[in-house]
Amino acid sequence: MKTMRAEPVADGQPPLSSANMISKVLSQNRSNTTFLNNTSIPTSSSKSQSAGEEALSQELASEKQGSAILHQQVEELKKKTEATEEVLARTQRQYEELKKQHDESNVILMKILNLNTHGTSSQL
Template sequence: METLKAAPVPDGEEPISSAQIVAKVLTEDSSMLNTFLKNAVSSTERELREQLEAERQAKAAFQEQVDALKKKSEIADENLAKTQKQLDETTKTVEENNMLLRRFLTLNGNLP
């Protein structure tokens, strides 16, 4: 600003007024500020987009893990149900065999 005010005035021209100097400096500063802000916003936007993409990828990977664990859990539940059914059948068979054995032993006079 002081450089503009101290600049020599060509012959026949009027010196630049203080208001014109201030307006010119503000316009230049505002232009530089706008450029800076555009670059800052662009950089921030790019970083946010990259962060969003990374979060999406992490979410997708996490969802795959959740799906795999759900499948394993379903398989484990099915196996548990099968095992429980087999145990119930075996218990029933053992009880039936015990009952038959008692009858047999009772008939043979070995049990009271």
């Protein structure tokens, strides 16, 4: 511990506190110490766990954001699909109406042609 205290500190970095030095020394000597757990002094392994947890938390937040964006895009596509289906249904109704009118016009034209044909043949 004396050698750790004597080590130079990097510029802008505060010197290690006594608790951090004890934690570092004990965690080097023994990977799972009861003393550190009982005193609630974080060990270097728990610090790396919290860094890992932080990374996972950030990844989860990123995935949630991506999921929310995808959900929004799906909703927009559903609305566009509904609008397209409504336009298609209206177009089909118009087509059927025009087809019906066309068929009625053909029937009328056939009657007119038949009248003219019978009228011409009776005049002969």
